[in-house]
Amino acid sequence: MSEEYAIQMKGITKVYPNGTMANQDVDFEVKKGEIHALMGENGAGKSTLMKMLFGMEQPTSGEILVNGEKVNLTSPTVAISKGIGMVHQHFMLVPSLTVAENMVLGMVPTKGGFVSDYKKAVQLTREYSEKFNLYVEADARVADIPVGMKQKVEILKALVRGARILILDEPTAVLTSQETAELFTQLVNLKNQGYTIIFISHKLNEIMEITDRMTILRGGRSMGIHETSSVTPQEISRLMVGRDVVLKVEKEEAQPTDEVLRVRDLEYVNDWGKKMLDKVSFSVRKGEILGIAGVEGNGQKELVDMLFGFARPNHGTVEVNGQSVLGLNQRQIREMHVSMVPEDRMIFGIAGTATIEENLISDRCTFPRLNNGPLFNMKAIHEESARLVKDYTVKCKNPHQQVGSLSGGNIQKVVVAREFSNDPQLIIADQPTRGIDVGATEFIRKKLVELSRSGIAVLLISADLNEVMELSDSLIIMCGGKIAAYFEDTRDLTDDLMGKYMLGLERQEADQIRRVCHE
């Protein structure tokens, strides 16, 4: 009977030396040849469970069986020898090496035992690439290849080491929707060849699309194993967060007033000579949320860079309350009451080794109210951080914990707490809920709506269609560095229609788009 299972983890409990209980009596079973989803909010214990399966951590108690055989996975090397491969969320690749070199790292073929046989490495890479229909460029440096290809390299790396069971940790988090679709085809392909796949994600639609069964974790405990075909998205989200997540955001009609952000004829040519922004003009008014939708890489990132002083446009103007922000640094832009939730929270949002408190006051640490002469007024700082942690329900032991040790959702709450609490008049929210759990996502979305209704202008950039459509009062779609469409009202929009504009199949007339300038 047990031969049916590729993986059986029984009664797994993991207590970290610092006392954190990451997993408690978890049973996790994966059948051979299935795609099994492991779901849960950030901090639910998914990563810990998978780290134990890949030998990076050892369980405090419980046992692990691979193909019915009890194993003691003391290191990734042991896990690899048992046929387990892992594709980490943060790629385990060496950027300056070629694809082929990364493929054979740790098992380099040699000529006569001493000198590497690079040709053989390339040959091996091509062979596996063809066998599994995962196209990679064997000779290219990893630093030069796109994210989607990096992921294929990771999958091939596991396969070349003899993996029959693949763990994919949030594989779609970094992929565009086309790349995601391609990945899914390949995963199904692998499944058909008898491979077992464990798929970690918290995107409901993806789970529904490709998995056979799923295990849901909540607070370190298993909420049971379910057949994907017999549960609804609503049931899943209830099991994940223990309450019905309102996927719809309730909001009153926007009452926009004065113009806050005014962008006109913005053009930007990047270092490689590619025109990334082409005559982009729009305005955001007090009390409204303007969404920017579009497939990633169509100028959204560059636009945000211009707005927040990270790059200067070749042409055009950006004004906040009638004052130009071009050429100003981030501090000066913040002094104009502009807040920013950056796309990459780990790099631009927080300082990982600093404490929650330090991160919370980092934009306001020079303010007189937090200082006594040249020294900090620690009492005021403690009060402020304690209040923010409470208001934004940051789950932590205390505000002096390192922010990097929190889960993704809680880190984002720290960012948001800082950015939303400094009396902003304009909030630029770039992918504000990417890669975070349902609970934190809902919290941040509600907060954005609440702030906009209190008279703040919000510019929301999101690759999550559901998010831009639900949150935005009006919406522009970017395609190829241009605004392809403007919708004054998002209520009657459909995915289909948006898709056409996002992929460049259709484009509105210039005067229709021009209405977003509200002139």
Next chain:
Amino acid sequence: MNIFTTDFFFSIIRIATPILLATLAAVIGEKGGVSNIGLEGIMMMSALFGSLGAYWTGSWLLGLVIAMVVGLIEALLMGFFAFKLQTDIILVGTAVNMIGSGGTIFLVKTISNTVMGQSLTSTTSLITKAHQIPSISIPYVRDIPVVGKVISGHSLLTYIAFLLVIFTIILLYKTPLGLNIRSVGENPNAAASVGVSVSRIRYITIGIGGVLAGLGGAYMSMYYAMGWSLDMVAGRGFIALAAQSMGGGEPVGSMLAALVFGFAQALGIKVSATGVDSNLVAPIPYIVTIISLVLFALNQRRKERKRFAAAA
């Protein structure tokens, strides 16, 4: 007055040799993610024990081996403190450098007092021509006009140093060990995730560096100068770090950078020999360093531009 004689170019190579050896240690170290700022101290210790070893055994070859072994042991100890006990490697390096200065003079006094009954402050009185690393006059090459005079007649270790540049290239780019060193240096997690033992590779990396720095130290006390004296390495271990970075961390570039520093020091010596005020001569090596760093930076920028242009 002509400064640029064959003698002058000969002296560039002579002066650059210990810098080159330490530079290769720095190159391999940085590739493996091990910033060894203790090269200076290792060179000092190896210089001392190389000369003592040669004196005791009466053999320059055994002296050289002892210098290498001392360099290796010291580097592995650094590794133990840095990797095993998790001390900041910069602190460990600083400690090694302080030991290289104060510890060597303490050791030489103690050892000479115990063994010979007299307290020495240097080993120059012990080392004779017989203990010196031999010079090699290369047949045929020495007869080539001009060039022969510049490249023939150097110490055996000089030729080894230049061969080690090739060895370093092969090691780093043509062997599995080199691939492991580079991957551990760039992304240790990636290396660990495929079963490469990160700590083993780091020990090997720092160990190779220790042996190379040991050779550099031996060159100082057993060829360049006759015997060990206090602070004789005089910053060459640090110059090596600069040469590594100036050479972009690559073996050939770093070798050229080491030669530039050799040139600067040779020029200083040459100019002071002509009777120019020593206060004017003293800054020459530093001025050359600054100029070459500026040229290097300009060149880097030009390359970068070119790359962008090519990509567009």
